[in-house]
Amino acid sequence: MLTSHRKQAILTALKRDGQVIAKSLSEEYGVSEDTIRRDLRELAAEGLLQRVHGGALPSSPAAADFAHREQISTESKSAIARKAAEMILPGQVVIIDGGTTCVQLARHLPATLQATVVTHSPSIAVELVDHPGIEVVMIGGRLFKHSVVAVGAAAIEAINHIRADVYFMGVTGVHPTAGLSTGDLEEAYVKRALVERAAEVVVLASAEKINAASPYVIAQATAANTLVVERDTPEEATAPFAALGIAVLRA
Incomplete structure (x- = not known):
């Protein structure tokens, strides 16, 4: 799975479930937890999610000015x-x-x-x-x-x-x-x-x-x-x- 496709899949899962767990994502997509954590870091830097211990939660759009x-x-x-x-x-x-x-x-x-x-x-x-x-x-x-x-x-x-x-x-x-x-x-x-x-x-x-x-x-x-x-x-x-x-x- 391409990185871009994996990131989109993570966002889809986050919207569906309200949270994602790094370990579960790593098993589902057949990549290391380090790879998933990198994906989450990059998505967080874009304001698309909020990282928490072990995974991520939706990021609030209310953080705008x-x-x-x-x-x-x-x-x-x-x-x-x-x-x-x-x-x-x-x-x-x-x-x-x-x-x-x-x-x-x-x-x-x-x-x-x-x-x-x-x-x-x-x-x-x-x-x-x-x-x-x-x-x-x-x-x-x-x-x-x-x-x-x-x-x-x-x-x-x-x-x-x-x-x-x-x-x-x-x-x-x-x-x-x-x-x-x-x-x-x-x-x-x-x-x-x-x-x-x-x-x-x-x-x-x-x-x-x-x-x-x-x-x-x-x-x-x-x-x-x-x-x-x-x-x-x-x-x-x-x-x-x-x-x-x-x-x-x-x-």
Whole structure:
């Protein structure tokens, strides 16, 4: 089998099964595990999969830049945002993450809502400038332009002084065993700090993020209390999360 054909077969198997195992591929294609690992390295370098120990998982397309991500799954993100907005109670202190789905969440907050929103995202803050009942607390730091969020030691220091009711988290990958992940190391540290400062964690997950993985782990999947997904997300995709005790809310 030619290398190009083998790589295409690997991608086909990954799409079909949701993961591939290097040892199994080596036996199936009659080549060494070293050859398969080289194939996986090259496919990962092209952004076509995410390598993990022993094999690979689908790579999240949500790792693209902010402007590009705003064009991905806009209707589904809006539906997820509307459902998430319904979870916020008057008087709560709410952390809203950066990212395009979270921007939609800010846009769907009712005009009558009285609450405090803590965010490290200038995009979220700007969306709420004219909201009459929401106090906005900005977390500062170095601006990570790719995601338009503050990161770094200053951001984490400020986060450590917050106690929130709920944290709405944006991610690029949600996987039952690979956990919650994102494409930048510093951003992962900030998200992990936010998890620790909230009584409840709600992960907003459009279809392209589910059972996908990115290079930097935020936390285990069980750090999430609730997963908000699209209404037509297949049951087989969400069942592993429900089995972990995570509530699955369909938008």
